[in-house]
Amino acid sequence: MNATAYKKLINDPFDAVDEAIEGFVAAHSDVVAFAEPRVVVRRGPGSDKVGLVIGGGSGHEPAFVGYVGAGIADAAACGNIFASPPPNVVLAAIKAADHGRGVLMAYGNYAGDVMNFGLAAQLAAAEGIEVREIRVTDDVASAPKRDAAKRRGIAGDIIVFKCAGAAAEQGLSLADVERIAVKANSATRSMGVALSACEVPGAGRPTFELGDGEIEIGMGVHGEPGIMRGPLRPADEVAKILVDAILADIDDRGRGDVALLVNGLGATAYLDQYILYRGARRALEAGGVHVVRSFVGEFITSLEMAGASVTVTLLDDELLSYLDAPASSVRFTA
Amino acid sequence: MNATAYKKLINDPFDAVDEAIEGFVAAHSDVVAFAEPRVVVRRGPGSDKVGLVIGGGSGHEPAFVGYVGAGIADAAACGNIFASPPPNVVLAAIKAADHGRGVLMAYGNYAGDVMNFGLAAQLAAAEGIEVREIRVTDDVASAPKRDAAKRRGIAGDIIVFKCAGAAAEQGLSLADVERIAVKANSATRSMGVALSACEVPGAGRPTFELGDGEIEIGMGVHGEPGIMRGPLRPADEVAKILVDAILADIDDRGRGDVALLVNGLGATAYLDQYILYRGARRALEAGGVHVVRSFVGEFITSLEMAGASVTVTLLDDELLSYLDAPASSVRFTA
Amino acid sequence: MTTQLLRARILAAADAVEASRDELCRLDAGAGDGDHGVTMALAARAVRQALAASPEGSGPELITKIAMAMGSVGGAIGPIYASGLLAIAGTLRAPPPEQPSNVAELLACAEAAENAISGIGHAKPGDKTVLDALHPVVLALREAQSSGLGIDHALGAAAAAAREGAESTSAMIASAGRASRLGERSRGLPDPGASSFALIMGALATLSS
Amino acid sequence: MTTQLLRARILAAADAVEASRDELCRLDAGAGDGDHGVTMALAARAVRQALAASPEGSGPELITKIAMAMGSVGGAIGPIYASGLLAIAGTLRAPPPEQPSNVAELLACAEAAENAISGIGHAKPGDKTVLDALHPVVLALREAQSSGLGIDHALGAAAAAAREGAESTSAMIASAGRASRLGERSRGLPDPGASSFALIMGALATLSS
Ligand SMILES: Nc1ncnc2c1ncn2[C@@H]1O[C@H](COP(=O)(O)OP(=O)(O)O)[C@@H](O)[C@H]1O
Ligand SMILES: Nc1ncnc2c1ncn2[C@@H]1O[C@H](COP(=O)(O)OP(=O)(O)O)[C@@H](O)[C@H]1O
Ligand SMILES: [Mg+2]
Ligand SMILES: [Mg+2]
């Protein structure tokens, strides 16, 4: 690949986010509605439940709007491309999600999100809404184990959203929904690989460059540099590198049952994703871990980046029941 | 984009199809099972119903395996990349789908599929199974209106599979399921645009080349040349070109209600797909047509090709009821 | 033709196809879907496996196995070769050949294959398909028979005719197969299926009896 | 500073940021996510709209509007500017300035902004952030005040300090923000946020009172 600008099917790059959300809400008006231009809420919200607000920068579609719906999130706050939504947008999402029992905010652990969601929580508290938060930190490539709380959130988001959303739907208290979210996050680890770059609309150039035949292990979901650049390898080897790094990070495997999620970053074909899934599953089972739930597809993308990530969640009966509980968002149904 | 080989997350290119299907069946063993290595069948098949067999070349994932499940197809026959499955594979799918009330084969209209599915139907007939077929011909760019029966099948496949599968699930006779399939196909038109190429694993080079800033309107879902090459344009203009070509092909709009499906070809971001959806919907409504059902995502891809297609289906109450009927395949749930 | 020579010829054809994988993909990329070299390479692999799995057996039996192997790759080219080769196997089976192999028999095989292929694909010479390389083979073998050529020379003439036939497809507009929807734009490159068939004929002719 | 001059300075800063969009994206691509130029350009657009929508109003009122506009872009940089600018607006509001504008007031603004930004982002000078360009501004204004410089010269010194500060971040390892997870690999390029801040300071200083 050379560094020529990517071809995109967009109009004015500055309008891309709003137009895409407008398209999303128009296409899925049976599931979602606008609260305001950057806040998408579920239609027919459950009452008397804890609200779940998710969100983050755009460019990760179908995240985050795709996870708004019964059994998952009540509202998604959408930022500019790869930029956290500002506090007023998050606040509007909190208000839309609040039914008097408090609101949990779940988002990936990035400096911008931490500041903006944090400010929004302060504003909401000033209006009498109780807000807690979970910062997803599943990317094992982004910090060593001793700094696990500093890690980035990538596709593990989806597992945390699903479990927390199910707990909220079942009427648990804010403290209990938060506990489930924390537990799901602690049980979840991911690592990704990038094969080619993406380009922020309007930036005029890809975010990074990879040579022909070169890949980057551990790259972030916004193109943040990873931990190892090397030659393109067979999918099974890549799967093993990712799975081994994940397994090495786990101290206690519990009963050894896991959910395995393979996330396509954008340009990588389903064909490849399923081959990577197969390799990851084999690597896990060779490591003594049993895959009992599987998800393959594009869940949280990096625009048109080529590559994929592997996410492993250790399951006990409690997490499994929340993972399996009914859900009817656009991107995740159960 | 230059013509450097694409980076793929695969192992031996010759094993890619089998490994991907193996991954798919392992990941979704709650929905599907193997009948034999290239034949994927639904778990818990309905009895006393007409069988629906779908299939075609691989490289279009999630098609065709993603549409096997209750309410849609009973079996998918998978070929090599961009190559129809051979007669014995289709025959095995027919046998797996047969419950004594006959089998409808639904597939895109390509010379290879016509020959292989046709031979399989003859073999099945020799074994006493009644087989009918529908060749999907939705791609308006592939032949003029007077030769509509010669057109290729692209994303319209999904609409035809869904309607025929629902009719079969509801217990209709083979003749009636065939009638619904024919009706859905006649009501469905598509046109696509390619922004960059894909590469058949093992071919060592992309199937075609597009210059920087160049797109091709009307390109087929295997990279077959389209009808117009030109500069990259804003998404709204592209949407209008595609929609206008589709509308110009329709003589009778019925009551003017349509389903709109935007299909990503592989590398194009969801962000772009939803922007294209928005533009297509506006173009349709400007043309006096009302969008009542919407689908956006990757339904039938061309490996990692960048681009998308727009599919429009004219709906009456009968087609709408089959489109809305319950379904639980991996890629399409309702 | 001894089955030993037949096996050697088939292996030579498999070699030739595999060596041209990229080139055949390139030709198919022009107006098709870019996979013809890969599909033919998969076919060659299946053929090698079939040969290895059938160390015994008569010529017709072997050709039936090869037909199944070629058919197993599917696509457009699979059933074309399968039907052509099954027709050849049928021709060789009945009536049992009086002599080991002669030009008349070769001609009968080529005619049977052509009929079978146009039967299954509804194409005719001039449509820019395999038939544009196969039909000249039939004509060349007819000519060889009437002028009393020996089998090796007849095969050589057939291979040359296939090559010329394949080359002639460059100027044609496709009327069958994937490229048939392109009209004028299908002109310019030779048909991939005709080209691979010419390669195969060339390989078959390199070994003399 | 008259509000007319303030508006002109803000527009000059918006121009400077927009002109460097690609370059700021390039810097952010190094260890971040490649969007900083786009985000700052969006911020510049929002600032222009805010100015156009508020033709009247005092300096503090205007700065509050600019703070909201900068904050509206989100990301890491949005709340950084919003909190810094709101602190400046607060400083200018109370107590009401005795004179139109002086170096002491400028220094108070810079200190307030630095405090607010390190409060919200928990970063400190040396962490490779905006603060590495802002902290030198505080030092330069302190120096300007003690040596009795006029406001134009003080602003010039502040801009130069910001530029040097931003340049100095090339050698730093990031300890805050997106790049903080890269360790050694975050070295080499200057911090994008420090660089855009230096551009803004430079633009503010080009117009003299
Ligand atoms: N109807 C037909 N009759 C004869 N040959 C055909 C027909 N359709 C296609 N072919 C041959 O098949 C070739 C393409 O083979 P291949 O690329 O393997 O199949 P596909 O078109 O399925 O990708 C064409 O070049 C042509 O020679
Ligand atoms: N915690 C922080 N404190 C101060 N400045 C920060 C902090 N985190 C990030 N920044 C600044 O923000 C800049 C990145 O801005 P931008 O690219 O717009 O945001 P994002 O990281 O969300 O993409 C960094 O270069 C740095 O100067
Ligand atoms: Mg960003
Ligand atoms: Mg093909």
Ligand SMILES: [Mg+2]
């Ligand atoms: Mg082909």
Ligand SMILES: [Mg+2]
């Ligand atoms: Mg950034």
